[in-house]
Amino acid sequence: MRILIMDRTFLWSYQGFCYILLLVGVLPSIGSECNGDSCRDVISMPLLDEMKATLKADLDVTNLNNHLKAYIEQQIQKGVETAMTDVMRQLIDNKLETANATIETTILAELERYGITYIRWGRKGCPGGAELVYTGQAGGNRYNHNGGGANYLCLPNDPENGEPQSYDNPQLYGTEYEIFADRNPRGMSSTLRNREVPCAVCHRKRRSSVITIPGRKTCYKDWNAEYNGYLMASHKVYKRTDYACIDVNAEQFDNKSASDEDGALFYPIRTSCGSLRCPPYKADADVFCVVCTK
Ligand SMILES: [Ca+2]
Ligand SMILES: [Ca+2]
Structure with missing residues (x-):
């Protein structure tokens, strides 16, 4: 069976055609086979009573359906x-x-x-937010020894000791501040001379770089200051050591009285112009330092 689908325009035109046929007497009656939307897909009607022919309007809407x-x-x-x-x-x-x-x-x-570590010289604790790995005493070789280690060490307070030996090669000493009253760097305590020096090993998480900048007390852009202070080393007339950055707020290791035991020593140092260009450096001046992380 064919499916007849007609739009409204087509229906109006078909109904008009039917009415015209009625008026001219060709179509006796439309009957129930053509009535608005109920029109069938096949409409048959007699043209004339006398004629035996039948007009068969076969409305094929196959293309429309497709x-x-x-x-x-x-x-x-x-x-x-x-x-x-x-x-x-x-x-x-x-x-x-x-x-x-x-x-x-x-x-x-x-x-x-991940993170970085650094030693904070002169203090027992770490700056805010940094983790204390261990605290200890600053040590090193004796100031007048010709050979051996020249660097300062942060010696833990809970050592695991080896066996005693009789050979003559002592090289591990405590360190003293040698900060005289007449050469006390600004901001530092004036009571530190001949006192022992504490240190702290600090771990700063989520950082990948650490630098110690000599000659500055502030870090460059995008770097974070861990602590600042003054650059110190052994005296120039003694044996050579490393430089170390001593916290401006340095404290004493313990409450023992200030006895002159010596060992490794921290002396403030000053600039010497010539090969060191002044400016930008200042003659005979204390030397700042700052430890920066990023
Ligand atoms: Ca001492
Ligand atoms: Ca001393």
Whole structure:
């Protein structure tokens, strides 16, 4: 059976045609076979009573149906594609969100494991936010020894000691401040001379670099100051040592009275112009230092 689908324009024109036939007496009656939307796909009518012929208007709307079918299929396909795209997008968004959260958690966990360490000379604790690895006493080689180690050491307060030996090679001493009243760097305590020097090994998480800048008390842009102070070393007439940055707020190691035991020594140092350009440096001046991390 054919499916008849007619638009309103077609129906009006067909009904008009029927009325014209009625007026000219050709169409005896339209009957129930053609009545608005109920028109059948096949309409038959007698032209004249005398004529044995029958006009058969066969309205074939196959092409229209095909177009409509194609259009509907196209719309359905489009709708399905849109729905699928939305679902896939949502799935991908959810997966990406989960993946990003996992990556962020992993990175934060890894960052907790990374960091830098430095020694804070002259203090028992670390600056705010830095973790204390251990606290101890500054040590080194005796100021008048010709050989051996020249660097200062941060010796832990809870050592694991070796066996006693009789050979003559002592090289591990405590360190004293040798800060005389007439050469006391500004801001530092004037009671430190011949006192022992504490130190702290500090760990700063989530940082990858540490530098000690001589000649400055502030860090450069994007660097964070851990502590600042004055550059010190052994005296120039003694044996050579490293330089060390002594905290401006240096404290004494313990409450023992200031006895002159010597050992390794920290003397403030000053500039000497010539090969050192002044300016920018200042003649015969204390030398600042700052420990910076990033
Ligand atoms: Ca002492
Ligand atoms: Ca001394």
